[in-house]
Amino acid sequence: xxxxxxxxxxxxxxxxxxxxxxxxxxxxxxxxxxxxxxxxxxxxxxxxxxxxxxxxxxxxxxxxxxxxxxxxxxxxxxxxxxxxxxxxxxxxxxxxxxxxxxxxxxxxxxx
Amino acid sequence: xxxxxxxxxxxxxxxxxxxxxxxxxxxxxxxxxxxxxxxxxxxxxxxxxxxxxxxxxxxxxxxxxxxxxxxxxxxxxxxxxxxxxxxxxxxxxxxxxxxxxxxxxxxxxxxx
Numbered sequence: 001x002x003x004x005x006x007x008x009x010x011x012x013x014x015x016x017x018x019x020x021x022x023x024x025x026x027x028x029x030x031x032x033x034x035x036x037x038x039x040x041x042x043x044x045x046x047x048x049x050x051x052x053x054x055x056x057x058x059x060x061x062x063x064x065x066x067x068x069x070x071x072x073x074x075x076x077x078x079x080x081x082x083x084x085x086x087x088x089x090x091x092x093x094x095x096x097x098x099x100x101x102x103x104x105x106x107x108x109x110x111x
Numbered sequence: 112x113x114x115x116x117x118x119x120x121x122x123x124x125x126x127x128x129x130x131x132x133x134x135x136x137x138x139x140x141x142x143x144x145x146x147x148x149x150x151x152x153x154x155x156x157x158x159x160x161x162x163x164x165x166x167x168x169x170x171x172x173x174x175x176x177x178x179x180x181x182x183x184x185x186x187x188x189x190x191x192x193x194x195x196x197x198x199x200x201x202x203x204x205x206x207x208x209x210x211x212x213x214x215x216x217x218x219x220x221x222x223x
Contacts, residue, residue: 001170006153032210043201043214044154089153098169099144099212101153 002027004092006102013080014110021105023090024072032093033066033073038104039086047088048075080109112137115215117202123221124192132187132218134202142205143185144169144212145177147198154201160185161207192222 003026013019025033034049050057050064050073057064061080066073077084090102118133136143144159146169156169160179174196176188185204189196199219203212 009151034211043216044212045214046211049211091154093210098156098159100156100170101146103151103153 002030002092002094002098002100004090004100004102006090006105008105009103010106010108012108012110015080015082017080019075019077019080019084019107019109021075021088021090021107022072023074023092023102024070025092025100026071027092027094028068028071030092030094033064034091034093034099035062035064035075036089036091036101037086038089044089077107080107082109082111085109114138115202115204115213117200117215117218119218120216121219123223124189125223126192126194128192129188129190130192132189132200132202132220134185134187134215135183136185136202136204136213136215137183138204138206138213139182140204140213141182141207143179144203144205145175145185145187146201146203147171147196148201148217149198157187157200189220192220194222196220197222 006023031052036044037047038044063076087104093099115136141162145157146154158177160166202215205212
């Protein structure tokens with residue numbers, strides 16, 4: 001089955017700096033790669049996703065890049081703000097609509 | 112739309128007890144899934160369904176049963192609770208065409 005590795009597990013940045021979270025996946029058939037944000041005590045919520053026929057996608061301060069050859073994808077957050085502090089999860093979906101999640105990155109944006 | 116709803120929000124069970132976690136969605140989504148979330152381990156898929164009458168196992172199915180008699184409902188049953196099942200359980204649904212998973216608010220389960 002699919003295996004998704006996510007790094008780093010914790011990330012601390014100064015407000016206004018950029019943050020990058022990286023994930024690798026094992027199943028070359030995976031074709032959908034979402035990123036979820038989870039605030040403390042809340043449910044995960046989708047912030048951005050990318051499909052395997054696209055190399056990069058951007059939504060305001062958030063961007064995701066995908067390298068299918070290397071089987072890795074990354075989340076980029078620019079101009080970080082305190083409200084960006086949360087746990088971020090990457091995921092990969094292959095056949096059968098099975099979504100496999102990474103283990104999460106605790107992002108802390110310091111003032 | 113209420114989206115994805117889950118009941119109860121909190122539950123404490125004794126080892127060996129059984130219970131059902133309820134999940135319902137009103138978005139007419141074909142795909143529904145159950146995940147458990149444990150510290151440092153992300154979200155792990157327990158069971159999922161691609162439509163009414165169809166279910167399949169995920170990554171960690173042991174100790175859990177599911178059924179999908181209607182499009183709207185996808186209950187998760189614990190037949191004999193164990194302390195290892197202490198976790199936060201999330202139900203999610205998705206539209207097959209777009210793939211985004213919409214999560215319910217979660218159920219925090221403690222087994223003593």
